[in-house]
Amino acid sequence: MNEHRYRWRNKQLREHVAVMDGSIAPSIVLQNATYLNVYMKRWMKAHIWIYEDRIVYVGDQLPSQSDETEYVDCSNQYLVPGYIEPHAHPFQLYNPHRLAQYASQSGTTTLINDNLVLLFLLKKKKAFSLLEGLNDLPVSLYWWSRFDSQSSLQNDEVFLRDQDVLDWLQHDAVLQGGELTCWPNVLKDDDRVLHWMQETKRARKPVEGHFPGASERTLTKMKLLGTDGDHEAMTGEEVFERLRLGYTAALRYSSIRPDLPKILKEMNDLGIDTYDRIMLTTDGSTPSFYEQGIMDRCIEIALENNIPAHEAYSMASYNAAKYFGMEHRIGSIGPGRVAHINFLEAKDQPRPVSVMARGKWVKGYGDVQKWKDSFPWAEHGMDKLQLDWDMTDHDLQFSIPVGLHMQNEVILKPYTVQTPPGQDEAYLTLLDREGKWKVNSMIKGFTTSLGGLISSYSNTGDLVLIGKDKKDMKLAFNRMKEIGGGIVAVHEGQVVYEIPLHIAGMMSDVPMEALIEQEKGLKKLLEEHGYPYQDPVYTLLFLSSTHLPFIRITPKGIIDVKKKEVLFPAIMR
Numbered sequence: 165m166n167e168h169r170y171r172w173r174n175k176q177l178r179e180h181v182a183v184m185d186g187s188i189a190p191s192i193v194l195q196n197a198t199y200l201n202v203y204m205k206r207w208m209k210a211h212i213w214i215y216e217d218r219i220v221y222v223g224d225q226l227p228s229q230s231d232e233t234e235y236v237d238c239s240n241q242y243l244v245p246g247y248i249e250p251h252a253h254p255f256q257l258y259n260p261h262r263l264a265q266y267a268s269q270s271g272t273t274t275l276i277n278d279n280l281v282l283l284f285l286l287k288k289k290k291a292f293s294l295l296e297g298l299n300d301l302p303v304s305l306y307w308w309s310r311f312d313s314q315s316s317l318q319n320d321e322v323f324l325r326d327q328d329v330l331d332w333l334q335h336d337a338v339l340q341g342g343e344l345t346c347w348p349n350v351l352k353d354d355d356r357v358l359h360w361m362q363e364t365k366r367a368r369k370p371v372e373g374h375f376p377g378a379s380e381r382t383l384t385k386m387k388l389l390g391t392d393g394d395h396e397a398m399t400g401e402e403v404f405e406r407l408r409l410g411y412t413a414a415l416r417y418s419s420i421r422p423d424l425p426k427i428l429k430e431m432n433d434l435g436i437d438t439y440d441r442i443m444l445t446t447d448g449s450t451p452s453f454y455e456q457g458i459m460d461r462c463i464e465i466a467l468e469n470n471i472p473a474h475e476a477y478s479m480a481s482y483n484a485a486k487y488f489g490m491e492h493r494i495g496s497i498g499p500g501r502v503a504h505i506n507f508l509e510a511k512d513q514p515r516p517v518s519v520m521a522r523g524k525w526v527k528g529y530g531d532v533q534k535w536k537d538s539f540p541w542a543e544h545g546m547d548k549l550q551l552d553w554d555m556t557d558h559d560l561q562f563s564i565p566v567g568l569h570m571q572n573e574v575i576l577k578p579y580t581v582q583t584p585p586g587q588d589e590a591y592l593t594l595l596d597r598e599g600k601w602k603v604n605s606m607i608k609g610f611t612t613s614l615g616g617l618i619s620s621y622s623n624t625g626d627l628v629l630i631g632k633d634k635k636d637m638k639l640a641f642n643r644m645k646e647i648g649g650g651i652v653a654v655h656e657g658q659v660v661y662e663i664p665l666h667i668a669g670m671m672s673d674v675p676m677e678a679l680i681e682q683e684k685g686l687k688k689l690l691e692e693h694g695y696p697y698q699d700p701v702y703t704l705l706f707l708s709s710t711h712l713p714f715i716r717i718t719p720k721g722i723i724d725v726k727k728k729e730v731l732f733p734a735i736m737r
């Protein structure tokens with residue numbers, strides 16, 4: 165474990181003190197800086213000394229020793245702590261490495277990431293070595309430990325072994341337990357998850373909820389069971405309730421729920437003016453949503469809604485650091501913290517002109533840290549998808565009378581399928597990526613004309629097939645298999661669009677800017693074929709996710725979410 169990523173060794177701590185004693189020169193001195201002191205909620209002036217990856221001094225002294233020291237005159241800039249994304253899903257077609265690179269350019273230099281995809285794709289040992297490997301970046305990547313698959317698997321009971329979850333919870337890179345997308349089961353009788361929640365608290369780490377539309381009673385009961393935070397408030401009222409009950413509330417601005425402006429207006433109308441337990445999150449937005457920025461964009465929206473600047477910047481830094489019990493390391497400009505610092509031209513312009521991450525320049529001033537172009541995913545067991553089986557016509561026989569009717573990108577209601585399929589109905593198949601089982605149904609509201617679309621990107625990593633033409637659907641499968649995983653669209657016998665996902669069929673390894681264009685192309689194609697909503701990638705992700713109402717297609721079969729009942733089981737191929 166290269167621990168220095170999560171803690172400094174005694175030798176390093178002694179060096180930091182030696183810088184103060186003047187026997188070692190600091191690496192960088194940020195001179196005449198106006199910086200946000202988040203502890204006292206005020207802008208102050210100081211010289212800030214950096215040594216390697218750490219802030220070692222903030223005050224009016226300059227170092228006696230300074231050969232090799234880089235002096236930076238910050239007199240006409242405003243310095244704020246590096247931004248923290250407290251609730252990242254680093255696999256929405258992008259991968260953790262590319263997301264971190266891209267996020268750092270707009271000042272988000274700490275991300276707390278969902279481990280769900282790692283649970284599906286890697287055994288624990290491999291996952292932990294991936295976490296170490298991802299530490300080659302100057303940003304701070306932390307993780308959370310999931311307690312459920314968020315779907316209904318054939319092997320649900322062995323998806324998460326007790327000891328594995330406990331090992332995840334103990335890991336230095338893991339800062340929280342959850343998110344609790346399985347909260348109804350916990351409330352009912354799932355003592356395994358309840359045990360893991362208690363183990364999380366014993367480790368002095370918070371438990372994150374997932375309580376959309378939850379009543380006061382549910383929020384209270386989940387508090388009694390040990391939940392600390394929730395990011396699902398969609399109104400000012402729902403934020404008020406969470407704060408009143410002692411939750412930390414992350415306000416969301418995401419591709420599927422861009423609620424932040426509305427929430428802030430309603431919070432202002434309700435007279436909420438206590439922000440210490442407020443964070444901001446983009447909650448795993450799909451690539452093109454991030455063109456407008458990440459946490460910097462959330463701060464900008466807060467400033468536009470009259471949130472005091474020192475509060476807005478703290479929401480995206482210090483408040484998150486405190487929530488995770490990490491304020492000794494991240495979230496502020498003070499001695500001892502990791503040198504994540506954003507340099508602004510003005511207090512009301514959160515998009516930094518320069519970014520320092522772990523004491524290295526990653527944007528703007530100085531010799532900018534050159535990112536390694538890509539990450540050795542194959543060495544970490546996440547290579548291209550290799551299927552050793554083929555689809556047959558037998559896979560495309562549809563007899564189930566119940567289909568999934570889209571109410572929006574992600575809410576699905578059951579309906580009685582029509583024969584022959586109606587204009588806005590399409591065949592829907594979920595195929596096991598190992599080729600063992602299949603589930604056939606219909607989907608209403610996804611497309612009115614597209615011959616075939618396949619996606620190896622899904623909640624469980626199994627293959628989602630949608631289309632109006634069975635030949636096109638098979639062609640899409642063959643092309644996806646040929647390119648080693650991805651999203652492929654076929655129409656009238658031709659491949660009309662594809663997004664390669666060469667990291668285990670789930671993630672792309674192209675730079676974010678290119679991926680954003682690829683996603684835009686997919687959205688345009690699907691719009692031309694009658695997809696009526698804004699976020700098709702989320703539709704593909706959540707078709708098999710049982711944390712959303714009302715009906716899902718999952719590895720176990722067609723599931724009634726509320727009743728947790730298998731309406732039509734998966735069939736072995």
Ligand SMILES: Nc1ncnc2[nH]cnc12
Pocket residue numbers: 253314345447448
């Ligand atoms: N619960 C979830 N799982 C995966 N990705 C998500 N993006 C937003 N919520 C998510």
